[in-house]
Amino acid sequence: xxxxxxxxxxxxxxxxxxxxxxxxxxxxxxxxxxLVVDDEVRMRSSVGDLLQAYGHQCELAAGGEEALGLLxxxxxxxxxxxxxxxxxxxYQVMREVKENYPDTDVIVVSGETTFESATEALRCGAxxxxxxxxxxxxxxxxxxxxxxxxxxxRNIRDMNRCLExxxxxxxxxxNNSPDIIYMLDNRGHFVFLNDRIKTILGYETDELLGxxxxxxxxxxxxxxxxxxxxxxxxxxxxxxxxxxxxxxKGSSLPFRYFESRSITIELSAMGVYAEQEADQKEAFxxxxxxxxxxSERKRAEEVINFQLYHDLLTKLPNRALFRxxxxxxxxxxxxSKSKLAVMFxxxxxxxxxxxxxxxxxxxQLLQTIALxxxxxxxxxxxxxxxxxxxxxxxxxxxxxxxxxxxVARKIMERLKEPVVxxxxxxxxxxxxxxxxxxxxxxxxxxxxxxSDMAMYHxxxxxxxxxxxxxxxxxxxxxxxxxxxxxxxxALEKKEFELFYQPQxxxxxxxxxxxxxxxxxxxxxxxxxxxxxxxxxxxxxxxxVEIGNWVLDSACRELKAWRLQGVSDDVQMAVNxxxxxxxxxxxxxxxxxxxxxxxxxxxxxxxxxxxxxxxxDMDQAVSKFQQLAANGVRVAVDDFGIGYSSLSYLHSxxxxxxxxxxxxxxxxxxAKDRSSIVTAVLAMARELNLEVVVEGVERKAQVDYLRxxxxxxxxxxxLGRPGPSxxxxxxxxxx
Ligand code: C2E
Ligand code: MG
Ligand code: MG
Numbered sequence: 001x002x003x004x005x006x007x008x009x010x011x012x013x014x015x016x017x018x019x020x021x022x023x024x025x026x027x028x029x030x031x032x033x034x035l036v037v038d039d040e041v042r043m044r045s046s047v048g049d050l051l052q053a054y055g056h057q058c059e060l061a062a063g064g065e066e067a068l069g070l071l072x073x074x075x076x077x078x079x080x081x082x083x084x085x086x087x088x089x090x091y092q093v094m095r096e097v098k099e100n101y102p103d104t105d106v107i108v109v110s111g112e113t114t115f116e117s118a119t120e121a122l123r124c125g126a127x128x129x130x131x132x133x134x135x136x137x138x139x140x141x142x143x144x145x146x147x148x149x150x151x152x153x154r155n156i157r158d159m160n161r162c163l164e165x166x167x168x169x170x171x172x173x174x175n176n177s178p179d180i181i182y183m184l185d186n187r188g189h190f191v192f193l194n195d196r197i198k199t200i201l202g203y204e205t206d207e208l209l210g211x212x213x214x215x216x217x218x219x220x221x222x223x224x225x226x227x228x229x230x231x232x233x234x235x236x237x238x239x240x241x242x243x244x245x246x247x248x249k250g251s252s253l254p255f256r257y258f259e260s261r262s263i264t265i266e267l268s269a270m271g272v273y274a275e276q277e278a279d280q281k282e283a284f285x286x287x288x289x290x291x292x293x294x295s296e297r298k299r300a301e302e303v304i305n306f307q308l309y310h311d312l313l314t315k316l317p318n319r320a321l322f323r324x325x326x327x328x329x330x331x332x333x334x335x336s337k338s339k340l341a342v343m344f345x346x347x348x349x350x351x352x353x354x355x356x357x358x359x360x361x362x363x364q365l366l367q368t369i370a371l372x373x374x375x376x377x378x379x380x381x382x383x384x385x386x387x388x389x390x391x392x393x394x395x396x397x398x399x400x401x402x403x404x405x406x407v408a409r410k411i412m413e414r415l416k417e418p419v420v421x422x423x424x425x426x427x428x429x430x431x432x433x434x435x436x437x438x439x440x441x442x443x444x445x446x447x448x449x450x451s452d453m454a455m456y457h458x459x460x461x462x463x464x465x466x467x468x469x470x471x472x473x474x475x476x477x478x479x480x481x482x483x484x485x486x487x488x489x490a491l492e493k494k495e496f497e498l499f500y501q502p503q504x505x506x507x508x509x510x511x512x513x514x515x516x517x518x519x520x521x522x523x524x525x526x527x528x529x530x531x532x533x534x535x536x537x538x539x540x541x542x543x544v545e546i547g548n549w550v551l552d553s554a555c556r557e558l559k560a561w562r563l564q565g566v567s568d569d570v571q572m573a574v575n576x577x578x579x580x581x582x583x584x585x586x587x588x589x590x591x592x593x594x595x596x597x598x599x600x601x602x603x604x605x606x607x608x609x610x611x612x613x614x615x616d617m618d619q620a621v622s623k624f625q626q627l628a629a630n631g632v633r634v635a636v637d638d639f640g641i642g643y644s645s646l647s648y649l650h651s652x653x654x655x656x657x658x659x660x661x662x663x664x665x666x667x668x669x670a671k672d673r674s675s676i677v678t679a680v681l682a683m684a685r686e687l688n689l690e691v692v693v694e695g696v697e698r699k700a701q702v703d704y705l706r707x708x709x710x711x712x713x714x715x716x717x718l719g720r721p722g723p724s725x726x727x728x729x730x731x732x733x734x
Contacts, residue, residue, distance in 0.1 A: 601631020661695020
């Protein structure tokens with residue numbers, strides 16, 4: 001598009017611009033100047049006098065030379081010219097006028113009477129020829145006529161210039177409109193289009209002229225479009241801003257719109273009528289319309305709509321959309337008397353992964369998981385992300401629990417494969433709760449709440465599985481909730497207590513260590529064991545604070561034993577949770593607590609389970625290396641039931657393997673063979689590691705271990721976990 005302000009300025013003469021296109025009125029000849037050229041003095045002055053008497057402005061010239069001088073001032077409108085003059089004659093003057101002053105009219109007044117001289121004069125540009133001697137009225141009439149003709153011609157010229165400028169102005173305005181402006185004839189063919197058609201639809205104007213509008217309308221929108229394009233009404237009742245799609249030219253023009261082949265527009269149109277004689281009805285000639293491209297706005301609306309109803313990270317529906325779909329599905333299920341399942345899925349230990357690998361990796365994990373979950377679903381199912389690591393799934397049209405269970409199992413199966421994040425393999429599992437319509441709830445809220453409750457149940461029963469909602473879960477659920485609040489307060493209220501379980505050197509028969517085991521003296525429910533509140537504490541992150549309290553209390557106890565002189569050679573084993581280890585300040589915290597109570601590294605053994613290592617091996621290695629550098633010992637707890645790879649045995653600064661009690665439980669007699677215990681013992685010796693066998697409940701098991709020359713063991717047979725006082729007593733008696 002040219003910025004046409006410049007040509008506008010250039011083309012609009014000041015005359016037209018200032019008077020808004022009106023033509024100057026020049027019928028009054030008073031302003032016209034007439035030049036009388038004659039070498040005869042009398043003739044000259046008499047003509048001059050005559051003209052002046054009739055109100056004309058006059059100049060006199062005695063010959064051709066003087067005439068040319070006056071002409072050069074540019075102000076002469078009409079010249080009365082003698083032909084025969086000395087020097088420059090009338091013909092020469094006329095040639096000069098024709099050449100240089102085309103705006104000046106010439107009337108020859110001459111004594112030459114031949115026909116040839118008259119035609120020659122006319123050929124040279126004279127407007128008229130008057131013979132001397134002239135009749136004064138004749139001269140005045142001819143002068144008057146010529147001047148009037150001049151003024152008429154000038155009027156027409158000005159008018160044309162004016163029209164041309166006006167045409168330019170309207171064309172400029174129409175072509176530079178941001179909208180397409182068109183006119184159709186009375187049968188719907190384009191008769192006018194502005195240039196905007198090119199940028200919006202990609203067509204040249206010529207390609208559309210004469211074509212029917214329906215060729216350019218999206219076929220699904222034709223009904224709507226016809227209504228507007230065929231508009232015959234005018235004024236307020238005409239169509240305004242009707243939305244539909246137009247087809248773009250399928251070209252490779254460098255406009256991005258055209259790739260989508262159609263754009264959404266808004267059309268306003270009205271009928272156009274030709275003016276008729278007063279008594280005749282107006283004739284419909286076609287429609288005039290304005291097409292506005294609203295595809296950008298549509299796109300923005302779509303984006304906003306998507307954002308309103310989707311989770312932006314996983315692109316899954318959000319809670320709002322899920323509720324909407326569930327609502328619809330419930331109505332359908334009611335009508336068709338069918339069932340549907342609402343599932344609540346919560347990722348196990350997501351918080352730990354997120355805290356340890358970082359939020360970016362956490363996001364990636366969620367995206368990958370969302371894709372995997374989606375791949376287990378049918379078209380009609382809706383999976384929504386409703387919280388950090390929480391998903392809701394709607395499975396409509398099922399026959400009953402079996403169908404729902406199948407979907408849940410499929411999901412769990414699909415999630416078994418590890419997810420690779422930053423080069424690490426991360427294992428993910430979900431706790432799933434299922435509520436079935438209609439038996440487990442009839443409304444959105446009840447179904448979602450009950451599936452949530454079932455999920456919670458799964459969580460507290462070992463995670464990684466699914467459970468159907470059952471009425472008795474309500475009570476359990478409320479217990480869980482109040483438990484969570486209880487744990488928060490238990491620390492302030494000093495309701496936690498450490499028990500200590502002896503670790504015995506079975507070869508020498510002496511106490512060589514103690515494991516600190518937490519107990520919760522619940523105000524209403526009595527003494528609670530770790531299994532009843534540690535998983536929940538881990539899930540909620542409260543374990544970090546609890547863990548620090550345990551470390552602090554265990555170290556304080558060690559100090560007390562030393563002060564009382566009861567033991568210097570007894571190690572204290574403390575259990576550490578994944579969330580604790582992932583704390584960026586973990587090793588600092590441990591060392592600070594040790595320093596606070598004057599505990600040396602060799603007295604403290606930190607117990608970690610194999611699945612901690614599974615989550616972030618590198619972090620664990622670097623942290624334990626720092627602690628090991630300060631003498632702190634590390635034990636792998638419940639060894640043998642967790643991780644399948646033993647590669648960590650080489651990279652971790654390990655001291656002890658605690659063999660899980662399941663391996664000894666089968667041993668009945670001293671002569672029994674438990675190949676695993678034997679194998680682990682052999683391996684431990686090879687790696688120069690100490691071994692503690694857990695869960696020793698019978699004398700036969702002790703004998704068995706003695707026979708294998710396994711030195712350390714822990715179990716009810718050797719000593720139950722006991723409170724501080726009892727254990728101090730035991731150590732004193734030693
Ligand atoms: P663990 O670290 O393997 O602790 C040994 C568990 O086995 C203790 O259960 C102990 O009472 C029990 N036990 C000991 N000897 C025998 C036996 O002969 N037979 C049987 N059946 N059980 C025996 P407890 O105290 O209930 O602790 C359970 C688990 O809770 C612990 O397993 C540990 O993983 C966790 N835990 C305990 N205290 C803490 C703590 O302060 N912090 C953290 N993070 N976890 C803790
Ligand atoms: Mg332990
Ligand atoms: Mg253990």
